[in-house]
Amino acid sequence: MSIVPMKPILEAALKNGYAQGAFNVNTVAQAEAVIEVHKMFRSAAIIQGADLANAFMGGRSDFMNGTVEDKKLGAKRIADAVYKYAEHADIPVVLHLDHGKDIDSVKAAIDGGYTSVMIDGSSLPYSDNVELTREVVKYAHPLGVTVEGELGVLTGIEDHVFSDKSTYTDPMLACDFFKKTGVDCLAISYGTQHGAVKGNNIKLRREIAIAASENLRHSGINPLLVSHGSSTVPAYIVERINQLGGDLKNTNGIPINELKSVIPYGICKINVDTDIRLSITRNFREFFTNHPDKKKSTTIGRVWDLMEQNPDKFDPRIYLPPVMDKLIIETNITDSDLLSLVSLIKAGVHEVVGTLIVQFGSFGRIDRINTRSLSEMIDIYNEEMRIS
Ligand SMILES: [Zn+2]
Numbered sequence: 001m002s003i004v005p006m007k008p009i010l011e012a013a014l015k016n017g018y019a020q021g022a023f024n025v026n027t028v029a030q031a032e033a034v035i036e037v038h039k040m041f042r043s044a045a046i047i048q049g050a051d052l053a054n055a056f057m058g059g060r061s062d063f064m065n066g067t068v069e070d071k072k073l074g075a076k077r078i079a080d081a082v083y084k085y086a087e088h089a090d091i092p093v094v095l096h097l098d099h100g101k102d103i104d105s106v107k108a109a110i111d112g113g114y115t116s117v118m119i120d121g122s123s124l125p126y127s128d129n130v131e132l133t134r135e136v137v138k139y140a141h142p143l144g145v146t147v148e149g150e151l152g153v154l155t156g157i158e159d160h161v162f163s164d165k166s167t168y169t170d171p172m173l174a175c176d177f178f179k180k181t182g183v184d185c186l187a188i189s190y191g192t193q194h195g196a197v198k199g200n201n202i203k204l205r206r207e208i209a210i211a212a213s214e215n216l217r218h219s220g221i222n223p224l225l226v227s228h229g230s231s232t233v234p235a236y237i238v239e240r241i242n243q244l245g246g247d248l249k250n251t252n253g254i255p256i257n258e259l260k261s262v263i264p265y266g267i268c269k270i271n272v273d274t275d276i277r278l279s280i281t282r283n284f285r286e287f288f289t290n291h292p293d294k295k296k297s298t299t300i301g302r303v304w305d306l307m308e309q310n311p312d313k314f315d316p317r318i319y320l321p322p323v324m325d326k327l328i329i330e331t332n333i334t335d336s337d338l339l340s341l342v343s344l345i346k347a348g349v350h351e352v353v354g355t356l357i358v359q360f361g362s363f364g365r366i367d368r369i370n371t372r373s374l375s376e377m378i379d380i381y382n383e384e385m386r387i388s
Helices: 007-016 028-040 051-057 068-087 103-112 126-143 171-181 206-218 235-243 256-265 274-290 292-296 301-309 321-329 336-360 374-387
Strands: 020-024 045-050 093-100 116-119 146-151 156-158 161-163 185-188 225-227 267-272
Touching: 007 020, 007 267, 020 093, 020 336, 028 045, 028 068, 028 336, 045 051, 045 068, 051 068, 051 093, 051 103, 068 093, 068 103, 093 103, 093 146, 103 116, 103 126, 116 126, 126 146, 126 171, 126 374, 146 171, 171 185, 171 206, 185 206, 206 225, 206 256, 225 256, 235 274, 256 267, 256 336, 267 274, 267 336, 274 292, 274 301, 274 336, 292 301, 301 321, 321 336
Parallel strands: 020 045, 020 267, 045 093, 093 116, 116 146, 146 185, 185 225, 225 267
Antiparallel strands: 156 161
């Protein structure tokens, strides 16, 4: 199956009372692993590349300074890999841009082959957010591409997305936002946070999701709501990282039962990034601890040096740059040390993504999805325009 737009996949989740996890990737090995594990569980897969991940994949280890050209190259690299893996997978696969910050980021992603994009205007004044989101919808829908917007501001750090104060989504505004922008789905702020330090015993403000989805339903709009900042930060993984020389402090995720409790109220996509970074970090630390000779490897030894210098970090992009070119560009890796890293990356993805497919209930659901191609979605959007 080729890669497909996201909207029909979220509609099936909403209708059948489950959620799709959406998983961020920074290397092609991660994308391959995300598809493998979803295939194993007969679930649709949503692979996310963040705007800055596209810059990283475009060859910028200083990805914060990535240009539009870097992003275009990165978007195309990840999209080419995802197309190749998806072709043989027999499950619907979506490639979604996470936190697109302007129309250029969105265009870079769509030109590269993304089938779904988020435009994050949440830090702008409401009317500017509406304006920006509408502009993206105007570009994306004629191409059949799904659009996600965001209303309300989350706290925490995630790539360029940083905010120290949270503003919960006003559920009354959600309807207005959908109507004025024509957006397909909406990320809301209701107590989740980006990053690995989310505070103890987080309680989600599920009444915000309830109020927003009720308002939307009464207006005849399908309440496709999205939960960002929803990593669970598994304690067993953090503990193991710290046993192996890591120094992660005050890490907390969103309790899995809190996340499951909002699924009946319209949350049909749950974004997870941190959990994957943590499991890969643990796998790498375990590997170098069990094979101390590999710390001197000519190909991967420098990865260990960077891990050792950064015990309080768990973002693989901090220690992958020495091998990044090979991981991203080379399709036939033959170096056995490098192959070990690839299999550790994939194992990390399989573990946390597999767990969440089961927890969020998307396993075994591919037959419930009315999968649409990009060109079928173009017809559907045209028809909607004609009626309205
Ligand atoms: Zn986010």
